[in-house]
Amino acid sequence: MSAHAVNQKKSNRVPPKTVEIHIRRRANPDSPQYWEVFELPYRPNLNIISCLMEIQKNPVTKEGNPTTPPVWQMNCLEQVCGICTMVINGRARQSCSALIDNLEQPIKLEPMSKFPNIRDLVVDRSQMFDHLKQVNAWVELDGTHDLGPGPRMDQEEVQERYSYSRCMTCGCCLEACPQYEGDNYIGPQAIAQVRLFNMHPSGKMTRDERLEGIMGEDGITNCGNAQNCVKACPMGIPLTRAIYEENRETVVHGLFGWLKS
């Protein structure tokens, strides 16, 4: 549904008196998950974070039973840091930019399912950082001395690189990917960073190392082309384009690379 259609639907709707939120909770990494239902008074312009803050102030379930305050992560509150990502009504997105007025009630909050669940809505996403290390997602620079202005990039490349650089490592693409499970597939996030740094004039110098980072057992060939990643990405990063560019690079590298030796 377009944003316009959502707004129209919203304006025709009588605001609800309360907000009902179901949270899939977990006390610690080894204990089982369970659901708890909370209800709070409605006010205009609530988002998921402000609702969670209300619940935290007075952690009592809808049935009136006192409970522990729910735990989640947040930082920037403007959809640029990615830390508050959770599964809201079945879809991964940032809770800071998820407005109550645009959501179907009861609202279901779950931790992302593709990462180890630490507690309540908190997950450990360090595997994404490990993947960035696996693909050398940086430009090698030796020392702090002045290297001069560096090569120029054309505007088209600058634009494309800019879109890949907007990745905030939130994990929506991995949560939405039907191929990503555990550590079996490196995922779109890291592949887009390979593209970002392989397009960089200095980054190109270590291009082959990045390609081999995505040609392993968990590599780019595990992509199933369901293309949920590009739809789920809150930053609008052209993830499928990055994957297909890297498909071309890895095919050429894999098929013809040995002919250069």
Place this chain on the structure above:
Amino acid sequence: MGVKLSRTFVLRKLHQLSGIMPLGIFLLEHFYTNSKALTGPADFNNAVKDLQSIPYILFVEIGGIFIPLIYHAVYGLVITMEARPNNLAYPYPRNWFYLIQRITGMILFFFITFHVLNFRFGLIPGLNTISVAHSPQMAFDIVSREFRIIPIFIVYMIGIAATVWHLANGIWLFMVDWGITIGERAQRLTGYACIAFGVVLLLVGINAAIAFIRPGGLLGGIL
């Protein structure tokens, strides 16, 4: 620097390639031979006989069809086992295509096993015990007799539709997986091309099957 190719990389690339070549090429040849039935039993039987006279037919059949087919089928099942479909939460066309590609793959696993045992080897007791390949003079009659059994004909219609879907979408997948199609516009345009190709191939495949029970196929007597 030597290129380190991981097992998964090689197996996936072989899987993607084998689907197009030789299997996709073979399907086109298969539909071409089937379509010979449009001009009558004799033409079809001669086409079967011609195929059997290909030099080194044993090696062509084993290396060009059976090995790639078994590889594509078995490794395809391995890939299917990895899938964690989430189509209800993310109901986008490509995500449905992803699921349908795997479902048609599983249908084909059983359909092609049945089809090969049935016509190529004649090993379905109670239905057919004569190998079409080894009895070209009876080829048309064997197929025609079976296709008059309604459930068998329905199974073949489903099989043809699943095969055509799997190949038409498979061509699109091959083009993105091998980095031929890259950008969003190119993805869309090649998508339309594959749909058009699939529609034509489906009509050709179904018409050829109908030719075994109705002389001249769907448009018999008109063309």
